Structures are given as structure tokens and as C-alpha cells.
Amino acid sequence: MSTKPRIVLGIESSCDETAVALVASDRTILAQQVASQVAEHAPYGGVVPEIAARAHAEKLAPMLGSVMREAGLTLADCDAIAATAGPGLIGGVMVGLVTAKALAMASDTPLMAINHLEGHALSPRLADPALEFPYLLLLVSGGHCQILLVEGVGDYRRLATTIDDALGEAFDKSAKILGLGYPGGPALERLAKQGDPQAVPLPRPLAGSSEPHFSFAGLKSAVLRAKESGRHADADIAASFQQAAIDCLTDRLEHALDRIDPPPHLVVAGGVAANQSVRTALEGLASRRAMGFTAPPMALCTDNAAMIAWAGCERLPLGQFDRLDVAARPRWPLDPAAEPARGAGVKA
Numbered sequence: 001m002s003t004k005p006r007i008v009l010g011i012e013s014s015c016d017e018t019a020v021a022l023v024a025s026d027r028t029i030l031a032q033q034v035a036s037q038v039a040e041h042a043p044y045g046g047v048v049p050e051i052a053a054r055a056h057a058e059k060l061a062p063m064l065g066s067v068m069r070e071a072g073l074t075l076a077d078c079d080a081i082a083a084t085a086g087p088g089l090i091g092g093v094m095v096g097l098v099t100a101k102a103l104a105m106a107s108d109t110p111l112m113a114i115n116h117l118e119g120h121a122l123s124p125r126l127a128d129p130a131l132e133f134p135y136l137l138l139l140v141s142g143g144h145c146q147i148l149l150v151e152g153v154g155d156y157r158r159l160a161t162t163i164d165d166a167l168g169e170a171f172d173k174s175a176k177i178l179g180l181g182y183p184g185g186p187a188l189e190r191l192a193k194q195g196d197p198q199a200v201p202l203p204r205p206l207a208g209s210s211e212p213h214f215s216f217a218g219l220k221s222a223v224l225r226a227k228e229s230g231r232h233a234d235a236d237i238a239a240s241f242q243q244a245a246i247d248c249l250t251d252r253l254e255h256a257l258d259r260i261d262p263p264p265h266l267v268v269a270g271g272v273a274a275n276q277s278v279r280t281a282l283e284g285l286a287s288r289r290a291m292g293f294t295a296p297p298m299a300l301c302t303d304n305a306a307m308i309a310w311a312g313c314e315r316l317p318l319g320q321f322d323r324l325d326v327a328a329r330p331r332w333p334l335d336p337a338a339e340p341a342r343g344a345g346v347k348a
Contacts, residue, residue, distance in 0.1 A: 006079040010309025013096030014088025014116045016047045018059040019305035020067045025313045031071035032306050035059045042182050053091030075107040082312030085113035086329030093328040101324050112312045113322040117334050120269040123307035127296045134264050141270035142168035145214045147256045153314045158335035159256045163343030164217035168272045174223040174241050178234050188238050189275050195239030200232050202244040207251040213341050246281045265292040274301040
């Protein structure tokens, strides 16, 4: 029986980064590229969906050819083609998924329509071969803030979600209030290093609450009031916001962990997982709880195609392929059976 690693081509286009990767089932990233759209969206202070979709359409085909050449492979060498099918900006998702469908049809290669959130959820296993199911996942990004029990491939139980803004969204909007430009999250993190995290009294929404969920809209509004007051240095506001956000994360995780016995391995994933202060705080929480802790490398935290290809590698032995008429989905919860959370802005 052949033990040759199987290879998956991954395509990611759910927001403002076009990404292509080739990943083998032995966890080798054979080649990958990510094309940022920061320059295209910076004049608008955020992502413009139409501009994002157009940029994906322009960049994707050349990137596919470049990644194949870098790896020295062709489509005939791929065991499957995996593409993000949602959730995300529907125009961009459609560009990537339609491209994957065309490649799958032309090469008679199986197609996998991957949930972007599943890509994030499984990405720590690409970096850490020792990470086994189940584990507790804090998924923090621009569009999502959730606590999930990851029990297996395709088996996710949502324990908490945000009832309004996601944490990455709150970082970006707070950065905009402080005039830090786009992308705001990394800029705010840099500014926070120069400030006093205790200087500005900011709220910790839902901290100590019996409700399991997150809320960051009020914290973002408090940042606006602090800025408008003129009483605080921007660096102090940034540092205080970041500390308040971290306090909310750790409080909500403690709430979830109090209801799980024995405590599982703790994992963080998503764009906000690239924030070093967030990582340090979560590592400290895991240490206090005598839990293992895993955070993917920085390159696997932000949107990338290696995580999409790896999700495909995880699905390969299970035979989880999709039909060519599979639809793109702007919304796609990992746990459709989760009890609805209150709030008009709930991110599923």
C-alpha cells in the first residue's frame, strides 16, 4: 500500500487577501502565496467588497501558475482542489470557488468546498502534529469571535459567540477612531506598546456575566468617547483598549472552561491570534489551568490558503468531496445546531 503523501491545492478569497497554496498530507507546505489588497482599500479605510472581488479575479490565475511552478507540480499531481466557499464577502468567495470548480472540471480532480472558519479551526493541526481532538478553540478574527469545542473534522460545538462586533472588527474600528489608518489592528497593537494599559477606564462588556457570549460594541464606543474627551494620549487609549479586550477574552474563556471537565487543550486561531499580547495572555491562562496551549505561526493566523488546503487534507481520508454545483455562502456557521444568541449583530 502506497504511503506517498497526498497533495491538495487550496484557494482562499473570502475577504481582501488572495491566497493559493499546495499542501501535502504529511504537513509539508509545498508552495504558497498571499497577495494583499491593503493598497487598494487603504484610501477607503476598510474593505470595499467590489474592489476586493475585482482584485481576486485579476490576481488569482497568475498566482495559481506561480505556485504550481514553484512546487514543480501540475494539476495532475493534486489529489483534490479545496476552495473557500464561505462565509465571507460573496463576490470574492465566488471568484475563488468558481475558479476551483473550473480547475476541478478541467482536470477531473475532486472538489472540496471549505468553510473558511473550518480552515482556521484546523490550521493549528497543520503546525502541530501532536495536537489531537478534542480541543477548545478561541476563534478571533475580523468577522468572528467564538469559543468552539473541536471534536473532530466537521464536528464543532459552539459554546460562545459575539452578540455584536467581532474582536478584530473592534480593533480595526478603534484604530480608525485613533486615526491609525488601515489595516488598523496591527497599527493599534504597535501603538499600545507605547501606552499605559491602566490609564483609561474602559468597560469590560459581559465580564463576570452568566451569559457565555462576547460583546465589543460598547468597548469600541468607549474608545470613541475617550478620544473625543481630549484627556488621554492616543497610546494610552490604545493600550487600555487592548487590555480591556484581553480581559474580556480571558473572562469568557474562564466561563467556558468552568463547564468543561477535564479541561481540553486550548487553541487560538484567526487574525487576532497574531497579536502578541493576546497570545501571551492566553498562554498564561492555559498555564494557570494546567492546560496545553497552541497558537499557529503568525503566517497561519491571518487569511491564507495553506489552512484551506490543510482542511482538504483532513477531509481526504474521510472522502468528503463536493459536487460541482455547490454554492458559495456569505454566512455559514460551523455549528448550525447552536442555540441562537441574542443580538441583531450576532456573528454565527
